Amino acid sequence: MIGKSSLIKPRLQVESELAPSRTASVLAKAVRAALSYGLLLGLVAIALILASVSPTFLTRTNLLNVALQASVVAVMAFGETFVILTAGIDLSVGSVLGLTGVVMASTTNHFGTPLGILTGLALGAMLGTVSGLFITQAKMAPFIATLAMLAIGRGLTYVFTNGQPILVHSPTFNFFGQGSVVDVPVPVILMFAIFAVCWVILTQTRFGRYVLAIGGNPEVTRLSGIPIRRYVTMVYALTGLLAAVGGLILTARLGTGDPNGGIGYELDVIAAVVIGGTSLAGGRGSVFRTLLGALIMAVVANGLVLLNVNPFWSQAVRGCIILVAVLADSVQRKSWYE
Amino acid sequence: MSTATAEAAVQLIGIGKAFAGVQALRDVSLTASAGAVTGLVGENGAGKTTLLKILAGVYKPDRGRIALGGVPASFNDPAAAQAAGIAIIHQEVNVLPHLSVAENIYLSHLPRRGPFVDWPRLRDDCAAVLDNLRVKLDPETPVGELSLARQQMVEIARAIAQHARILAMDEPTASLSSEEVAILFSTIRQLTAEGVTVIFVSHRLEEVFEIADPIAVLRDGQMVGTMPRAQATTERVIELMVGRPIDRQFPKEVAEVGPVVLEVEHLSTEQLLRDVSLTVHRGEVVGLAGLVGAGRTELARAIFGVDRLSAGSIRIQGREVRIGSPADAIRLGIGFVPEDRKRSGLLLRFPLYANHTLPSLRRFVRSGRVVKRLETSAFQRWTKELSIHARDALEEARDLSGGNQQKVVLAKWLELSPQLLILDEPTRGIDVGAKVEIYDIMNRLVKSGTAILMISSDLPEVLGMSDRIVVMHEGRITGEFARGAAREQVMEAAIA
Numbered sequence: 001m002i003g004k005s006s007l008i009k010p011r012l013q014v015e016s017e018l019a020p021s022r023t024a025s026v027l028a029k030a031v032r033a034a035l036s037y038g039l040l041l042g043l044v045a046i047a048l049i050l051a052s053v054s055p056t057f058l059t060r061t062n063l064l065n066v067a068l069q070a071s072v073v074a075v076m077a078f079g080e081t082f083v084i085l086t087a088g089i090d091l092s093v094g095s096v097l098g099l100t101g102v103v104m105a106s107t108t109n110h111f112g113t114p115l116g117i118l119t120g121l122a123l124g125a126m127l128g129t130v131s132g133l134f135i136t137q138a139k140m141a142p143f144i145a146t147l148a149m150l151a152i153g154r155g156l157t158y159v160f161t162n163g164q165p166i167l168v169h170s171p172t173f174n175f176f177g178q179g180s181v182v183d184v185p186v187p188v189i190l191m192f193a194i195f196a197v198c199w200v201i202l203t204q205t206r207f208g209r210y211v212l213a214i215g216g217n218p219e220v221t222r223l224s225g226i227p228i229r230r231y232v233t234m235v236y237a238l239t240g241l242l243a244a245v246g247g248l249i250l251t252a253r254l255g256t257g258d259p260n261g262g263i264g265y266e267l268d269v270i271a272a273v274v275i276g277g278t279s280l281a282g283g284r285g286s287v288f289r290t291l292l293g294a295l296i297m298a299v300v301a302n303g304l305v306l307l308n309v310n311p312f313w314s315q316a317v318r319g320c321i322i323l324v325a326v327l328a329d330s331v332q333r334k335s336w337y338e
Numbered sequence: 339m340s341t342a343t344a345e346a347a348v349q350l351i352g353i354g355k356a357f358a359g360v361q362a363l364r365d366v367s368l369t370a371s372a373g374a375v376t377g378l379v380g381e382n383g384a385g386k387t388t389l390l391k392i393l394a395g396v397y398k399p400d401r402g403r404i405a406l407g408g409v410p411a412s413f414n415d416p417a418a419a420q421a422a423g424i425a426i427i428h429q430e431v432n433v434l435p436h437l438s439v440a441e442n443i444y445l446s447h448l449p450r451r452g453p454f455v456d457w458p459r460l461r462d463d464c465a466a467v468l469d470n471l472r473v474k475l476d477p478e479t480p481v482g483e484l485s486l487a488r489q490q491m492v493e494i495a496r497a498i499a500q501h502a503r504i505l506a507m508d509e510p511t512a513s514l515s516s517e518e519v520a521i522l523f524s525t526i527r528q529l530t531a532e533g534v535t536v537i538f539v540s541h542r543l544e545e546v547f548e549i550a551d552p553i554a555v556l557r558d559g560q561m562v563g564t565m566p567r568a569q570a571t572t573e574r575v576i577e578l579m580v581g582r583p584i585d586r587q588f589p590k591e592v593a594e595v596g597p598v599v600l601e602v603e604h605l606s607t608e609q610l611l612r613d614v615s616l617t618v619h620r621g622e623v624v625g626l627a628g629l630v631g632a633g634r635t636e637l638a639r640a641i642f643g644v645d646r647l648s649a650g651s652i653r654i655q656g657r658e659v660r661i662g663s664p665a666d667a668i669r670l671g672i673g674f675v676p677e678d679r680k681r682s683g684l685l686l687r688f689p690l691y692a693n694h695t696l697p698s699l700r701r702f703v704r705s706g707r708v709v710k711r712l713e714t715s716a717f718q719r720w721t722k723e724l725s726i727h728a729r730d731a732l733e734e735a736r737d738l739s740g741g742n743q744q745k746v747v748l749a750k751w752l753e754l755s756p757q758l759l760i761l762d763e764p765t766r767g768i769d770v771g772a773k774v775e776i777y778d779i780m781n782r783l784v785k786s787g788t789a790i791l792m793i794s795s796d797l798p799e800v801l802g803m804s805d806r807i808v809v810m811h812e813g814r815i816t817g818e819f820a821r822g823a824a825r826e827q828v829m830e831a832a833i834a
Contacts, residue, residue: 204707206699213696216685223644223682224696224750225668283687 039277039292039325046299054306062302064185070298071187072097072246073265074291077272078198079242081290082235084273085202085215087282088142090236092131093243093269095153097262100124101247102157104173105166105257113172121244127153128240132233146236150266157259166257177252187249191291194245198287211235215282271318272297275325296321346408347372347535348393348504353402355388362388363559366402368537370504375526375536377550377567379543381579381769382739384556386539390506393537394426395419406504425497429509431489435482440464442481443496467499472528486630487518491525498529505529506537511545512767515630515795517833523549541767543572544798555579580771588802589774591781592821595805596620598656599758599789600672602641605650610636610813614650618758618789623780625804626793628832633813634793635677638760641791642674643667654758668697673751675744677762677793683747686736690728691717693735693746698753720749724779741772748779759783762793777803801825809834 050057057063076093083090100120108116127149134145168174179186202208210231213221222228246265251257276293278285300321304314348370355363363385370376380386391397393404395413404411406422413419433442440460441448449456449463464477473491475484481492490510497505507526511519526536526549538550546553551567555578563578577583600618605611610633618624626634639645641652643661651658654670661667667674676682685693691710694717695702702712714731721728724745728738735743744764751759761780765773780790780803794800800807801823809817809831817831 206703206708209692209696209699209708213685213688213692216688217681219682220685221696223642223664223674223676225663225665226696227663227665283685 039275039289039296042325043292043296043299046296046303050299050303050306054303057303057306062306064183064188066295066298066302067188067191068185069302070294071185071191072249073268073272073297074191074294075194075249076239076243076246076265076269077276077290077294078194078287079239080269080273081198081276081278081285081287082202082211083142083239084270084278084280085211085282085285086232086235087215087218087280088135088232088235089146089270089280090128090131090239091143091146091266092127092149092153093239093246094262094265095150095157096124096127096240096243097247097250097265098157098259099127099153099160099247100244101251101261102161102166102257102259104244104248105168105251106160108168108170108173109166113170116170116173117176117248120247121241124244124247125237125241128237128243129233131240132236135236136229136232154263161257161259163259165259168251168255168257174252174255177249177254187253190245190249194242195287195291202287207231207234212283215279215284217283268297268318271322275322277325293325296325346370347406348537349405349408350389350393351403351405353389353392353399353404355392355397355399361559363392363399366556366559366561368554368561368564370535370537372503372535373530373533374552375530375538375550377546377553378537378539378556379541379546379553379575379579380556381771382741382767383558383769384579385559386556387508388559389556390426390508390537390539393419393504393506394424420500420502423501423503425500425502425505427490427493427497427505427507427510429512431486431493433481433489433492436480438478438480439468439475439484439492439495440477442492443467443477443499445496446500463499464495467495471495471498471525473525485518487514487521490514490522494525494529498534503533504535504537506539508539509541509767510538511540511542513630516797516829517629519545541769542796543575546575547572557581576770579769584770584774587770587774588799589777589781590623590803591785592805593621593781593784595622596787599654600641600791601653601656602637603651603653605637605640605652606648607636607640607645608648609645611640612813614810614813614815616808616815618791620757620787620789621784622805623784623790623792623803625800625807626791626810627795627797627800627807627828628810628816630795632810632832634810635762636813637810638674638762638791638793641667642672642760668754668756671754671757673697673754673756673759675747675751675759675761675764677766679740679743679747684735684743687734689732690735690738690746691731694720694731694750694753697750701753716753717749720752724749724752725775739768739772741768741775744768744772744776745779748776752783756788758789758791760791760793763795764792765794765796765799773799797825797828801828 076097080090080093100123103123104116104120107119131145131149134140135142176186181189202211210221210226213226214228214231218228250261272293273290275296276285276289278290297318300317301314304317346369350366350368353363353366366389378386388397392399395416395418411422413422443464444460449459461477468475468477471494473495475488475491481489510522514522530536538546540546547567547570552564553567553570553575554564555562555575557579596619598617598619602614602616605614614637628634636645640647643663643666652661653659659670661670680686691713695713699708702708717731720726726745726749727742735746738746765776784790792804805821807819807823807828808815809828811832811834816834819827
């Protein structure tokens with residue numbers, strides 16, 4: 001007669017009258033601390049395993065290569081971290097990379113490197129702003145608005161290039177992808193520099209605090225006098241800007257504005273953020289952990305190559321990493337369906 | 339099951355329960371008779387909810403036993419308690435808003451014909467249950483379209499449809515207007531007349547006195563007194579709850595009233611407000627009374643720049659202002675403590691210092707960087723000032739009790755030294771001791787020249803703490819009274 005519907009089950013209230021909630025939260029904090037170490041430990045463990053099975057892994061050249069491989073996704077993922085912290089999502093980063101990349105290639109050829117790069121970066125920020133305005137002013141769901149931008153950006157890339165790659169003639173431009181300073185590739189330097197800037201923005205500035213607060217509870221934040229629409233729009237602009245930096249690095253590395261550049265990157269970017277443990281519900285996360293997430297993905301991809309694993313496996317392995325990383329985080333939470 | 343009409347329908351005997359070393363309940367005994375409403379009162383943390391959860395099979399007691407109609411019972415899980423006829427009605431309604439009344443009531447056992455839902459029978463069954471409860475509701479209305487009180491009726495009907503004979507209600511009136519409370523009470527009386535056992539947990543002593551007999555008081559996990567209603571007085575019950583006599587429930591101190599701070603003239607909004615005019619002076623508490631839905635919160639939101647005005651003007655210290663956003667309001671020296679602190683007042687998973695400095699963060703920036711040390715020390719100052727009980731500034735807001743959470747929300751606005759503070763239900767859901775502390779803070783604020791606009795559905799609170807009382811009904815102001823007005827006058831204006 002009486003079913004097992006959760007409807008009629010007396011609910012466990014989120015806030016108990018009692019101390020256990022405090023004990024639980026202390027415990028959760030300990031678990032969380034272990035996990036943020038865990039991510040680093042995981043990276044080290046994977047590295048140790050690879051070092052023991054492959055003599056080339058720990059060489060300077062290979063490690064720099066790993067960092068180089070990680071750089072484009074990492075830079076874009078720093079931006080995506082901000083978006084996800086506001087409980088949003090930006091699916092358009094791969095397309096923004098593609099469009100800004102070919103536009104940069106073309107404008108650099110016509111007007112020189114500085115103007116070319118500036119145009120590309122401005123375009124990225126502008127595309128992000130457009131997504132942001134659709135989200136904040138037209139009240140669209142971030143998923144929808146940026147899905148549209150994903151299609152529009154890629155479409156414009158093909159229109160702009162007629163589907164043909166654009167060869168970049170400027171060596172100055174290509175320095176940003178192919179050059180190195182004291183043997184460290186420029187993209188790696190860019191990655192760490194942008195990481196540092198993003199870390200400061202997120203942890204040390206009002207902007208960063210507001211981003212976290214908006215993700216924590218937009219209503220509370222708005223009633224505290226923070227113009228949340230403006231901040232959310234700025235966050236999408238930042239993501240667009242950093243996607244354009246990704247476009248710069250990739251285009252400069254290839255020496256070519258590739259109309260297919262960045263296809264599918266949004267998934268790697270979101271994966272890096274998620275492996276880093278930033279909550280898709282917003283409010284909690286860090287760019288440092290996103291950096292670790294991007295590095296773990298690159299290390300594993302590198303390891304598969306070193307171990308001569310059939311490259312077709314790499315996608316599946318990446319999926320498994322996401323599951324393992326998020327599993328560690330989700331065990332402390334109630335099920336989505338409870 | 340209906341044979342369980344013995345005097346003591348429910349007996350909890352010597353219940354003890356500890357969580358992680360903290361003794362939540364110690365040797366608690368409670369007897370609830372069939373056909374009676376047993377009131378259970380106590381401060382937050384006294385153990386009321388734990389006791390109900392033990393009755394509902396959510397927790398297993400460490401010691402003690404449960405008897406139903408004199409027969410020992412023990413529940414391994416909530417389903418077992420349900421099967422024994424026990425249902426709990428929570429403070430927040432627990433319904434599926436897009437499904438109909440009938441579907442909500444019968445969701446777990448929809449009548450079927452073959453593999454399909456038997457809709458005609460569902461409708462008839464549902465109508466019968468509602469009729470039995472004397473509740474006039476269309477079984478096909480989506481529950482989301484009903485008022486909160488009606489949604490609660492649906493929950494009660496669901497319990498009855500599942501043959502519950504013992505209903506435990508945990509703060510069922512917390513979000514109901516007084517009209518709706520009246521509807522709920524008539525349903526409760528209907529139920530008890532049919533022999534249902536009701537356990538009624540509430541913070542609002544008035545309501546407990548109205549509906550419950552006997553009344554049991556819990557304090558710090560122990561049963562400190564059970565008395566028939568005839569012997570219960572507010573003073574006595576509060577003293578038992580708090581463990582010490584409270585000299586005055588409303589320690590109002592009248593401050594010197596200065597010039598006008600807020601002047602609202604002929605204000606209207608698209609939605610609800612019509613031609614509202616109101617003033618608040620320096621050093622004055624203006625109490626805004628009315629039923630839920632009268633437009634009091636809407637007025638606060640319009641003044642604070644959340645909702646747009648369609649007509650009318652707002653003056654702050656004599657100067658006409660345009661408040662287009664909360665940021666504008668804050669710049670003009672207005673603070674707003676919203677009614678639902680968990681949803682609109684606090685970032686529950688953020689540390690206290692971050693909650694504290696959210697509206698005033700600009701002040702904690704030095705050469706572009708937010709300086710956490712300044713934030714924590716600012717918060718620490720307020721913990722002393724308002725006696726906030728927190729481990730430290732890094733504790734998460736959700737770990738505090740309701741009273742302390744409310745003080746944190748107050749502190750975050752006081753950091754900006756507002757000239758006008760709007761308090762929406764400032765003491766809802768917090769215990770008696772913490773209430774008096776909030777009143778003391780209000781006294782200190784008006785003495786230092788702050789103007790306070792206090793919205794409250796707790797009429798004794800409005801009467802006890804206001805210098806002036808403004809009453810709203812259906813978006814309009816329907817009465818204004820000086821301090822000392824009679825309860826009946828205010829009620830009359832509220833129903834208008």
